[in-house]
Amino acid sequence: MVTTTQESRSWDEVPDLAGCFGPYGGQYVPETLMNPLAELSRAYNDARRDPVFISEFDRLLRDYVGRPTPISYAERLSGTLGCHLWLKREDLCHTGAHKINNAVGQALLALRMGKRRIVAETGAGQHGVATATVCALLGIECVVYMGTEDMARQAPNVQRMRLLGATVRGVEAGSRTLKDAVNEAMRDWVTNVRTTHYLLGSVLGAHPYPMMVRDFQIVIGREARRQFLERTDSLPDLLVACVGGGSNSIGLFHAFLDDPVEMVGVEAGGRSDRPGDHASRFLGGGAAVGVLQGSRTYLLQDETGNVLPTHSVSAGLDYPAIGPEHAFLRDAGRVRYGTVRDAEALKAFQTLGRLEGILPALESAHAVAWIMREAAAFHGKNVLLNLSGRGDKDLDIVERHMPEERGA
């Protein structure tokens, strides 16, 4: 059922001044991080109202990132599904994914705060590449932390970051994936906070990050809403996007929250529902509310509160917590969430390539797989799907899992 806001709620009321989205979000951090977060909040609140900052952000999105990205009608796939499928083409952004929208915004903010060094975490490598790119453009030193497991599965992006002049530091701790990279980036930030900004890549972490990253990604939905109205004279019936930390999905959803439009976020269902086999923070085994890396939200944990390992074929969805605003939107019944298994995402990767000539990132392929599975319920409807990134980084993984794709 579509829930609209007309009755009572203003979605813009969150987060509150303490950075809370209802019971979620906040600032669950050690004392040493309170001052850096307060400095960042002040700087961001100042910048978001400054027309000079806004026009510089808009200029770089237009002239450097290549915005607006188009929406494409997926004609052949629509023909097989029975719904009208439109793709918001974030894969066409410079560096190949939506991550650069936020990287541009935060890098400009870092310069405004007088910080000439940026640290970042990365999982799939797209956020790391985006950060390294923007740092090269603006002449900022860049250090990217990446789990060594992710470095192995996303090797082309490691190479890219290094070629762009960034230092990539492998993280051997824990499961050697995104969560461990975030820990190391935070540690670096606390140690070097006078010179350094932590450029977090999703709507995660302590306030103001979930709000700030959302605001820098809202451009996706604003453009898509306008483009859809221009092309069809109507709004879409359904929005679909994959959810790792949740930035591309929030970026798309936000501009439509007050519209009678249904929304689905797609999490990584991995291999099975068993704890450790997936990264579904809402629907999979081990999901419960807790605190991780500064924020209260849904996360995967065992009975004693230890964070569970996660699994997904896509590094960018392989994270145990979900952005706090998603937890809020889910409780409010405004956004519904689904899961897609690895095998379904791989199949969708292949299908979109063969029918539309687009190789999606494996993250985005989760959203494609969801609509491929659920299309019967949306017969004749307009579906707008956020194609968050392109799949070049995933070719090795796809070949390994689908040997028949080796070009036989």
Ligand SMILES: Cc1ncc(COP(=O)(O)O)c(C=O)c1O
């Ligand atoms: C192409 C792509 N899509 C989606 C994601 C998931 O992140 P988010 O949920 O923040 O959009 C990633 C993360 O690395 C990504 O690279």
